[in-house]
Amino acid sequence: MSGDSIEVGAVFEACGDQHRRIVLAVLADQQRSITLSELTKMIVKRNHHMPLSEASDEELTQIKSSLYHCHLPKLADANLISFDMNRKLVALHEDTETINQETLFDK
Numbered sequence: 159m160s161g162d163s164i165e166v167g168a169v170f171e172a173c174g175d176q177h178r179r180i181v182l183a184v185l186a187d188q189q190r191s192i193t194l195s196e197l198t199k200m201i202v203k204r205n206h207h208m209p210l211s212e213a214s215d216e217e218l219t220q221i222k223s224s225l226y227h228c229h230l231p232k233l234a235d236a237n238l239i240s241f242d243m244n245r246k247l248v249a250l251h252e253d254t255e256t257i258n259q260e261t262l263f264d265k
Contacts, residue, residue, distance in 0.1 A: 172236035178229050180205050181248070182238060191240075191249040194230075198222045 172178055184200045185192070192200075198221050202213045230248060233239040240249050 168236040169238065172232045172238060175229065175232075177201065177205065177224065178233055181225070181229060181233060182250070185239065185248065185250045189250075191247045194222060194226060194246040194248065197225060197248055201225070 173182070180201055181197065184197060184204065198218055199210050201221055202208065202210055202218065226243075226246075230239065230241045234241040234251075237251050240251050241247075
């Protein structure tokens, strides 16, 4: 039973950050593997509410880096996503049930 509690705690921790909830929402919307670059662009549009053309290279690099080094590994550790670090491909974990955006964001 304690193994289940640790896993549930990891899921709650992973979903505690807005960027990670956005990642899950984007992957649920796409229903396919996407590249780290695609994901970065989708996060700029969704979270930063700006056209991609207005995002600086520095902002894009910072978002991509935080995804690669922090957010995606945490989601992968919680078994919510599959993240191929070599190919830089991200997808919902095959065992993850359909994620409803209403469960990820407060209305």
